[in-house]
Amino acid sequence: MSVKLVEGQLEFLKDVAKLSEVSDSIASQSLRSYVKTLDETQALAPDVVPRTVTVKATIESDTGRVVDDIS
Numbered sequence: 001m002s003v004k005l006v007e008g009q010l011e012f013l014k015d016v017a018k019l020s021e022v023s024d025s026i027a028s029q030s031l032r033s034y035v036k037t038l039d040e041t042q043a044l045a046p047d048v049v050p051r052t053v054t055v056k057a058t059i060e061s062d063t064g065r066v067v068d069d070i071s
Contacts, residue, residue, distance in 0.1 A: 003038060003045050003047065004048070004049055005038075005042065005047065005048050005049070006048070006049055006050075006051055007049070007050055007051045008051065009048075010035075010038065010039065010042055013035045013038065014035055014039070016031070016035075017031055017032045017035040017059070020032060020064055031059075039070075
C-alpha cells in the first residue's frame with residue numbers, strides 16, 4: 001500500500017486512533033488497524049509531501065494569461 005501523506009497528517013491520525021480506543025466498534029477497530037498499517041508503511045518508505053507548495057507561473061501583465069505552464 002502506497003499512500004502520500006501531508007506533513008503532520010500521520011500524527012493527527014494517530015491522535016484520532018488513540019481517541020477511538022474508547023470504542024470497540026468495527027469502524028474504530030478498522031481505523032486503528034489502518035493507522036497502524038500506515039505507520040509501519042511510512043516507517044519503511046516515507047512518502048510525505050509538504051503542507052504548502054509554491055507555484056511560479058509566468059503570467060502576461062496585460063491580459064493575465066498564463067504564458068508558461070508546468071507539464
